[in-house]
Amino acid sequence: MRSTRAALTCLVGLLLLLWCEHAYADGYRIPYQGAAAAGQGEAFSAQADDPSALHYNPAGLTQVRRVQVYAGTNLVTGYTTYTGPAGETARGDLGGTVAFPPPGNLYVTANLEDLGIRALGPMTVGLGLASPFGLTIRWPNDGPFSSAVTSATLPLMDIKPTVAYKIAEWLSIGLGADIYTFAPFLGEGGYEAKNVFPGVGAAEVNGKDTALGFNVSALFTPLRIDGKPRVNLGVVYRKGVNLDVDGRFLVNGAHVADATTRLVLPDVVTGALAVWPIRDDHREWKLEFDMDFVGWSGFRSLDTRLSNGTFVQIPQNWKDTYTLSAGTEYKWLAPASLPHWDVAVRLGYQRSNHAVPAGTFNPTVADANWNIFAAGLGLLCKQQGKFLGLLSCGSDDSPAWVPKAIGLDLAFQAAVWESRAIAGNINPTVNGTYDTKSWYIGSFNIRLMF
Numbered sequence: 001m002r003s004t005r006a007a008l009t010c011l012v013g014l015l016l017l018l019w020c021e022h023a024y025a026d027g028y029r030i031p032y033q034g035a036a037a038a039g040q041g042e043a044f045s046a047q048a049d050d051p052s053a054l055h056y057n058p059a060g061l062t063q064v065r066r067v068q069v070y071a072g073t074n075l076v077t078g079y080t081t082y083t084g085p086a087g088e089t090a091r092g093d094l095g096g097t098v099a100f101p102p103p104g105n106l107y108v109t110a111n112l113e114d115l116g117i118r119a120l121g122p123m124t125v126g127l128g129l130a131s132p133f134g135l136t137i138r139w140p141n142d143g144p145f146s147s148a149v150t151s152a153t154l155p156l157m158d159i160k161p162t163v164a165y166k167i168a169e170w171l172s173i174g175l176g177a178d179i180y181t182f183a184p185f186l187g188e189g190g191y192e193a194k195n196v197f198p199g200v201g202a203a204e205v206n207g208k209d210t211a212l213g214f215n216v217s218a219l220f221t222p223l224r225i226d227g228k229p230r231v232n233l234g235v236v237y238r239k240g241v242n243l244d245v246d247g248r249f250l251v252n253g254a255h256v257a258d259a260t261t262r263l264v265l266p267d268v269v270t271g272a273l274a275v276w277p278i279r280d281d282h283r284e285w286k287l288e289f290d291m292d293f294v295g296w297s298g299f300r301s302l303d304t305r306l307s308n309g310t311f312v313q314i315p316q317n318w319k320d321t322y323t324l325s326a327g328t329e330y331k332w333l334a335p336a337s338l339p340h341w342d343v344a345v346r347l348g349y350q351r352s353n354h355a356v357p358a359g360t361f362n363p364t365v366a367d368a369n370w371n372i373f374a375a376g377l378g379l380l381c382k383q384q385g386k387f388l389g390l391l392s393c394g395s396d397d398s399p400a401w402v403p404k405a406i407g408l409d410l411a412f413q414a415a416v417w418e419s420r421a422i423a424g425n426i427n428p429t430v431n432g433t434y435d436t437k438s439w440y441i442g443s444f445n446i447r448l449m450f
Contacts, residue, residue: 001103008329027050030132031350032413034106035072035443039376039411040327040346043288046234046274047329048219050447051107054128054162057234057272058174059219061124061164065449066114072409072445073104080366082144084432090143092363095136095151103131105445121165126176126290128160131183137364145429145445146196149364154191155183170221174310178213180241190247191325200251205259213239213265226281234272240265240295249306258307267295285332292323296355316360323352327374340385340393344378346411354420366434368420376411380447400450415439 034052037044044052048060051070079093109126112118136153140146162176182190190208197203220233243263249256270292278285296318304312327348335343352373361367381393387406394404417436425431 002334030103032074032411032441032443033130033132034070034107035183035409035411035445036344036346036378037327037374038074038413038441038443039346039348039374039378039409040288040329041325041350041372041374041413042323043272043290043325043327043348043350045236045270045290046219046232046272046288048232048234049285051126051128052105052445053108053164053174054109054126054160054176055105057217057219057389058126058162058176058215059164059172059217059236060234061109061126061162061170061174062111062122062166062219062249063126064109065111066404067110067450068105068108069448069450070109070445071105072443073102075099075102075442076439078415078437078439079372080330080363080434080436081364082366082432082434084144088144088432090140090145092137092139093364094155095138095153100135105130123166124164125317126160126162126164127160128162130158130160130409132156132158139363141196142397143291144432145363145427146429147198148362149193149195151194152364156191157181157183169224172219174215174217174219176215176217178215178238178241179210180213180243181210182208191245202252204250205247205249205261207245207259207261209243209245209263211241211243211265213241225279225294228276229274230276230279232272232274233273234270234274234290236268236270237271238268240267240298244392256306256308257310259304261302261304263302266298269293269295282335284329286329286331288325288327290325290327292325294321294323294355296320314360317357318355318360319357321353321355323350325350329378331378334382340382342378342380342382344376344380346374346376346378348372348374348376350374358422359424359426361420361430362427363430363434366417366420368434368436369418370436371416372413373416374411374413376409376443378407378409379405380405403448403450405447405449407445407449409443409447411443412440413440413443425442 031042032038033055045057048057049063053060082090106129111124138151148290159179164174166172192206194204215238217236221229223231243371272290274288297320299318302314329346331344353369354367358366381387382405385393421433
C-alpha cells in the first residue's frame with residue numbers, strides 16, 4: 001500500500017497538468033481556434049467577422065451574414081529537451097513528429113434576418129465544436145523523471161451553442177454555453193496519464209466527465225464611416241469550470257481502485273480594440289490589440305480520492321497571467337487581376353508568461369514564457385469565380401444548398417519558448433533545465449457561405 005500510494009501521489013501531480021498537453025505559458029490553454037485569427041497572432045476578438053467569432057467573441061456573429069460553415073485543423077510539431085543537474089538528458093514530443101490526431105474546429109452560423117426570420121429581431125445563432133486540449137505528450141519510459149510522467153493524452157471537446165443579438169448599430173451582445181466533454185471517437189474516449197514508478201511498475205490513471213460553462217460577450221462600434229465599422233471594442237468573459245473526473249487507477253494493467261479528482265479550467269476575460277485606418281470598397285486595413293487575463297490563482301491544490309479510502313492532496317499554487325496579442329490584416333476587395341476574389345494578408349505577434357511556479361512544475365508541459373510570430377493568407381472566392389480553378393463559387397440563381405462564396409484561410413505560427421530552469425520542485429526528479437524548441441503550427445480553414 002505504501003508503494004502504491006507513492007505511485008499515486010506522482011500520478012496525481014500530473015493529472016491536472018494533462019490539460020497542458022498542448023499549451024503555452026498561461027497554463028494549458030490552446031489559443032488558435034481559427035486560421036484567420038491565427039495568422040494575426042490571435043488578435044481577432046474585436047474584428048470577429050467570420051464564424052470563428054463563436055470562440056473569439058460571440059457578439060461578433062451579428063456581422064456574419066446568411067448561413068456559413070467554417071471548418072479547419074492545426075498541424076503541430078515541436079519537442080522539448082531536458083538536462084538534469086548531473087547532466088542526464090531526455091527528449092519529449094507530441095507522440096510523433098506531428099501531433100495526431102490534429103486539433104480541429106467546426107463552426108456553423110445562421111443569421112436569422114437574412115433567412116427571412118424577423119420575428120426574433122437581428123439575431124444570429126451558431127454551434128461550434130473545438131478540441132482545445134487534444135494532443136499527446138510523450139517522454140521516455142526509462143527517462144530521469146519517468147516516475148512523474150511517461151505519456152499523457154486528453155481528447156477533450158468543447159461544444160458551443162451560441163446566440164448573438166444586435167441591440168443597436170453600435171452594440172451587439174453574445175451569450176453561449178461551453179459544454180466540455182471527452183470525445184468517444186478519439187483514443188479511449190477519456191484522459192490517460194501514465195508513468196513508471198520504481199518498485200511498482202507501470203501505473204495509469206484514466207477517467208472522464210462532462211461540465212457546463214458559459215460565455216458572455218459584447219462588441220461596441222463607436223465609429224462607422226459609410227456604414228462600415230472603423231473602430232471596434234470587444235469584451236468577452238468565459239466562465240471557468242471544474243471537471244470532477246471519475247476513472248480508474250491501474251498498476252501494471254490491474255485495476256487497483258476507482259479514482260476521483262477535480263480538474264480546473266480558469267475564468268478568462270478578454271479586452272480587444274480594432275481600428276481600420278483604411279476601409280472602403282477596394283481595400284481594408286485593420287490593426288488590432290487584444291489582452292487576455294487568465295485567472296489561474298484560484299487553482300491552489302488538487303485533491304484525489306481512491307475508492308479504497310486513500311486521499312492525496314497535491315499543492316499547485318498557480319498564478320494569474322496575461323496574454324498579449326497584436327495583429328494586422330490588409331485586404332484587397334475584388335482587385336483588377338482577381339475580380340471575383342477578396343485577398344487578405346495577415347501578420348501577428350503574441351506574448352505570454354508562464355503560470356506554473358517552479359515548485360509544482362511538471363514535465364507534462366515545459367511551461368515557460370513564450371513569443372509567437374504569425375503570418376497568414378485569406379482567399380475568398382465570390383460569385384462567378386472558380387475556387388482553385390475548378391469549383392464554381394456560386395451565383396444568384398444557384399440552389400440554396402450551393403455555396404455563394406468559398407474561402408480558404410491559411411496561417412503559420414512559430415512559437416519561440418524561453419529556457420526554464422527548475423529547482424526546489426516537490427518532485428526532485430523533475431529539477432533541471434527545459435528547452436522547448438520552436439513549435440511550428442500550420443492552420444487552415446475552409447469557409448462556405450450559403
